[in-house]
Amino acid sequence: MKLLRSVLLATGLAAAILAPVAASAQDIKPRLIRFGYGLSENSNQGRAVKFFVEEMSKRSGGKLKVKGFADASLGSDIQMQNALIGGAQEMMVGSTATLVGIVKDFAVFDLPFLFNNEQEADAVFDGPFGQKLAAKLNEKGLVGLVYWENGFRNLTNSKRPVEKVEDLKGIKLRVMQNPVYIDMFNSFGANAVPLSFSELFTAMETGTVDGQENPVTTIQSSKFYEVQKYLTISKHVYSPWIVLASKRWYDGLSNDERTIINEAAAASRDFERKDSREASKQSIAYLKDKGMQINELSNAELGRMREMVKPAMDKFAAEGGADLLNELQAEINKVRK
Ligand code: TK8
Numbered sequence: 207m208k209l210l211r212s213v214l215l216a217t218g219l220a221a222a223i224l225a226p227v228a229a230s231a232q233d234i235k236p237r238l239i240r241f242g243y244g245l246s247e248n249s250n251q252g253r254a255v256k257f258f259v260e261e262m263s264k265r266s267g268g269k270l271k272v273k274g275f276a277d278a279s280l281g282s283d284i285q286m287q288n289a290l291i292g293g294a295q296e297m298m299v300g301s302t303a304t305l306v307g308i309v310k311d312f313a314v315f316d317l318p319f320l321f322n323n324e325q326e327a328d329a330v331f332d333g334p335f336g337q338k339l340a341a342k343l344n345e346k347g348l349v350g351l352v353y354w355e356n357g358f359r360n361l362t363n364s365k366r367p368v369e370k371v372e373d374l375k376g377i378k379l380r381v382m383q384n385p386v387y388i389d390m391f392n393s394f395g396a397n398a399v400p401l402s403f404s405e406l407f408t409a410m411e412t413g414t415v416d417g418q419e420n421p422v423t424t425i426q427s428s429k430f431y432e433v434q435k436y437l438t439i440s441k442h443v444y445s446p447w448i449v450l451a452s453k454r455w456y457d458g459l460s461n462d463e464r465t466i467i468n469e470a471a472a473a474s475r476d477f478e479r480k481d482s483r484e485a486s487k488q489s490i491a492y493l494k495d496k497g498m499q500i501n502e503l504s505n506a507e508l509g510r511m512r513e514m515v516k517p518a519m520d521k522f523a524a525e526g527g528a529d530l531l532n533e534l535q536a537e538i539n540k541v542r543k
Contacts, residue, residue, distance in 0.1 A: 207431050220376065232460075232462035233460035233461070233463070234267070234269045234270065234466070235460075236269045237463075238269065238273060238421050239253060239270060239273070239297055240270050240273055240275060240280065240295050240297065241261070241273065241274050241275065241296070241297040241298065241299075242275045242278070242280035242286045242295060242297070242298045243255055243275070243276060243298060243299045243300065244277070244278045244283060244300060244404060245276065245277070245428060246276055246427055246428065247274070247276040247277075249424065249427030250427065250478065251354075251427075252276055253276070254354060254474050254477060254478035254481065254482075255274040255276075255299065257473075257477045257478070258272060258274075258470055258473075259272040259274055259472050261470035261473050262467070265466045265469065266463075266466050268367040268464065270466060270467070273540055276493060277404075278404035279416055280295060280298075280407075281404075282394075282402035282404045283298075283300035283301055283304040283402065283403065284307070284402065285401060286298040287300070287302060287305065287308060287348065287426075287436070287450070289452075290309075290347070290441060290450055290451065290452040290453075290455075290469050291348060291452065291453075292347075292450050292452075293348065293454035293455055295452065296440045296451060296455050297449070297450065297451050298449075298450050299354060299447050299448065299449045299450070300447060300448070300450070301356060301391060301445060301446075301447060301448075302315055302316075302342055302446050302447070303315070303316050303386075303445065304354075304383055304384065304402075305316065305383040305448070307341045307383075308343070309346060309528075311341065313386050313522065313527065314530045314531055314534050315443075315445075315446065315534075316384055316386035316387055316390075316443060317386060317443075317446075317519055318443050318511070318515050318519075319442075319508070319511075319512055319515075319539065320468065320534065320538065321444040321491075322542070324355065324483065325541070326352075326538055327444050328355070328479065329373070329537075329540075330541065331353040332353070334537075335533065335534060335537045336446050340353075340414075342414065343453075346453070347452055347453045348449065348451070349451040349456045350448050350449075350450060350472065351449040351450065351451060351467070351468065351471040352448070352472055352475040353446045353448055353472045353475065354446065354447040354448070354474070354475055354478040354479065355446065355447070355482045355483070356420070356421055356424070356446055356447045357421030357423060357424075357443075357444070357445060357446070357482060359419045359420055359421055359439040359443045359444075359445050360420070360438060360443055360465065361374075361379075361417055361418075361437070361442075362381070362419070362420075362425060362430055362434040362436060362437050362438070362498075363377050363416050363417025363418075363435075363436050363438075364410065364413075364417065364434050365377055365416050365417070365436070367436045367456055367499060367504075368436065368438040368501075370510075371395065371474060371510055371511050371514060373484050374396040375393070375395040375396070376395075376397065377396045377397065377416045377418045378396070378415045378417070379396040379397065379418065379419070380399050380400075380406055380409060380415040380417070380418040380420075381398045381399065381400055381401075382400065382404065382420070383400045383401070384400070386522060388400055389521060390442075390515055391419075393515050393517060393518050394484075394511065394515070396417075401415070406418055407433065410433040410434060417434065417436075417475075418434075421445065422489035422491055423482055423485050423486050423492065425437065425489070425493060426489045426492055431497065432494050433496070434498070435457040435499055436499050436501075437493060437498045437501075438500075438501045438502075439490075439500065439501070440508070440511075442511070449471050450476070479489065481523075509543045519531075535536045
């Protein structure tokens with residue numbers, strides 16, 4: 207038997223043969239898990255949810271059935287967070303920026319121009335700093351499983367090309383429901399309008415707002431090019447998504463079930479980041495083809511924006527965020543070295 211086992215292991219057959227046995231010996235109940243998200247099925251978010259659905263099914267022998275609900279059909283980010291806390295919904299993925307009403311510390315990630323690239327972001331989110339913040343959700347009734355990439359955010363609007371920050375003057379710009387974003391865009395001279403993502407397309411279509419800011423992948427998958435002419439590559443914030451579970455629900459699961467969820471979530475993170483990064487490389491050409499006029503902000507202009515936004519950074523520090531911001535900057539510096 208020992209020999210047979212090692213032969214099987216060596217040939218890689220072991221996994222295939224032993225996995226179903228293992229699954230049935232584990233403590234797993236048939237469950238339906240509602241997983242809500244804001245973007246379309248046909249987005250990086252939607253593809254990663256689909257991947258997670260399949261992973262969960264594979265790893266549980268088909269018992270843990272996840273159903274994805276796209277397009278905020280279970281509610282906006284904030285509505286879903288509350289449904290998770292109350293136990294009315296099991297899982298979701300959404301922006302960390304909309305969590306600040308629950309755990310204020312997440313606002314540190316909304317400060318502009320922190321990360322230079324995705325690798326710095328991965329190291330910080332997956333490292334002790336990102337994990338410490340996610341753990342703070344526990345006492346609020348949420349479990350933060352993994353961070354996915356939303357991406358570097360860029361500006362779009364329907365009024366004019368934004369080549370210098372003054373071009374933002376008077377533009378009604380939708381931002382996420384988050385004080386740092388409101389302060390940031392007001393400092394740039396825009397009129398920041400906080401709105402949920404689910405209301406955004408209509409708000410642009412009807413002229414309630416003139417513009418918004420999101421990664422190019424979202425501008426593509428949510429078809430913002432249909433209602434926005436100008437795209438400005440500004441990369442002002444690197445924005446993560448976080449996969450959340452209802453703590454009330456999660457605590458009622460068996461250890462085996464929780465292990466499967468944690469491992470499937472980790473696999474989905476790796477899939478999602480790779481997929482999003484590949485997709486974002488195609489987005490600019492796609493958006494150009496759809497008729498968007500695209501420009502990149504110069505380094506000089508980005509430098510000016512950093513200066514203009516300083517009061518908003520100072521306000522964050524003065525309101526109790528100073529230590530947290532220092533800690534985050536120290537973590538980023540470690541990666542940079
Ligand atoms: C989707 C949102 C979106 C975010 C936003 O539900 O609201 O602009 O970037 O990805 O979480």
